[in-house]
Amino acid sequence: MTVRLQRARPGSPELQALVDELAERLGRSVAVDDPLVRMVCTSRHFGDEDPVRIGTLLQGRADNAAIRYVLDQGVTQWPRPGFIDGRHDLGLLPRYVVPLRERGHLLGLLVVVVPEKTLADEETRAIAGAAEAMAALMYGEWIAADTRKSDERDLALALVGADVAARTTARRRGEERGLLGAAEHVLVTVVQLSCGTELVHRSEAALWAALEGYRQTRSAQGLIAIGKERAVLLxxxxxxxxxxxxxxxxxxxxxxxxxxLDPSADPVIGVGGRHTTLDDAWTSYEQALVAARAARRLPSLKGAGDWELLGELGVLLQLPEHALNASLLPKPLRTLTESHGGDRLRDTLRCFLDHAGSIPRTAETLGIHRTSLYYRLRQIQEITGLDLDDGAHRLTLHLGLRVGELLAPSTAGAV
Structure with a gap:
């Protein structure tokens, strides 16, 4: 079940009045959404409500499938208003959508339910006039919110930075402003995007929307720093x-x-270690960066890395990017991979080492007889020239296998 996070910030009374006035004039349901299609304010129904609209009123936002459908129409990039088709399977009637822009900034979407997908000229003019007034009003609110977010970003980044003096100053400022409570258990989460085809404002808005529900919870008080392709949650x-x-x-x-966001954004998350003082927030941050790197390199993590679950990979991932390549693979391991049946033998070796050299557990995991396992292990020793009863030799091979997991797909095949 999808868990709903904090809804978009409710609109001001002035914005609500503009929405209600337009709806009464048109005799149609009207809403203003934020750029991520989360409801800001809405009018009463006019007999044109659909399951998506009803669900939005109950939940504070549409479900993920409806949001994704609307965003996939490219509405946030439309240069002018237009219709989006309904989707019976989603419970969505056609809508007329007006991007609300002011000075180049997309502030939201004015949405009018139009089941017949046609508007009279006077209706179009009324919508355009209301949209202009709404955009001007929302721009002032956006300026104030952006200033608050910028101040919070600077404070959060100082608290996780390497400069001790800057951290001390930031802590004092945060306490004076009531942004930092007395709680001392610290956790830093880093989110990273690959934003090749994403508009910057869309990425920043998405990062804020995904994290804002964790700024104030029953058990945590937080700060958020949003950048173009990265966000930090302290x-x-x-x-x-x-x-x-x-x-x-x-x-x-x-x-x-x-x-x-579109799939091209390919978000990953890194969770830092748990620490018992705010002074160690910078350590949790550095660990979160390593965990995010693991999430990017290891498909098995499915986009989420946790420092406390990385084990030895946390050490290996602190190598510089240019150094983390196939040259780190031990020669005996490369020889094993290049041999006849190398893939099978490598998998056998990995299983054997992961089970601390236990013959019974390795054979059971691989689903083979112990005699077959002994035969494979003898082959591995003959090919690599290493003794699997020697702790140093085992460590060499095990670390080599771990390095291989971290290599890019183009080089990992050589492991």
């Missing part, structure tokens, strides 16, 4: 977070981002 908690709680939070953030 959380102070009154108790150490349970692993299941962290995993659920991470999954929800990814779910939101995958709803709001």
């Amino acid at each position: 959380q102070l908690r009154d108790r150490p977070p349970h692993p299941d709680e962290v995993a659920a939070q991470t999954a929800r953030i990814l779910d939101e981002l995958r709803t709001f």
Whole structure:
């Protein structure tokens, strides 16, 4: 089941009045959504409500499938108003959508339910006039919100930065402004995007929307820093977070981002270590960067890396990017891979080492007889020239296999 995060900020009374006035004039349901199709304010019904509209009123936003459908129509990039087709399977009637822009900034979407997909000229003029007034009003609110977000970003980045003096100053400022509570358990989460085809404002809006629900919760007080392709969530908690709680939070953030952004954004999340003082927030941040790197390199993590679950990979991933290549693979391991039946032998070796050299558990996992396993292990020793009873030799091969997991697909095949 999809867990709903904090809804978009409710519109001002002035914006609500403009929406109600337009709806009464048209005799149609009208709403203003934010750029991520989350409801800001809406009018009463006029007998044209559909399941998506009703669900939005109950939940505070449409479900993910409806949001994704609307965004896939490219409405946030439309230069002028237009219709989007209805979708019976989604419970969505056709809508007339007007991008609300002011000085180049997309502030939201004016949405009018139009089941017949046609508007009279006077209706179109009324909508255009209302849209102009709404955009002007929303621009002032956007300026104020952007200033607050910028101040919060600077504070969060200083708290996770390497400069001790800057961290001390930031902590004092945060406490004076009431942004930092007394809780001392610290957790830093980093979100990274590959934004090749995404508009910057869309990416920033999506990052904020996915994280804002975690700024203030029953167990955490947080700060958010949003950049073009990266976001940082710094959380102070009154108790150490349970692993299941962290995993659920991470999954929800990814779910939101995958709803709001195209697949090309390919979001990944890195969760830092859990620390017991705000002074160690910078350490959790650095660990979160490593975990995000793991999430990018290891498909098995499905976009989410956690420092406390990385083990030795956390050490290997601190190697410089240029150094993390096939040259790190031990020669005996390369020889094994290039041999006849190398893939099978490599998988056998990995299983054997992962099970700490246990013959019974390795044979059971591989589903083979112990005699067959002994035969394969003898082959591995003959090909590599290494002794699997020697701890140093085992470590060489095991680290080599781990490095191979981290290599890009183009080089990992050579492992």
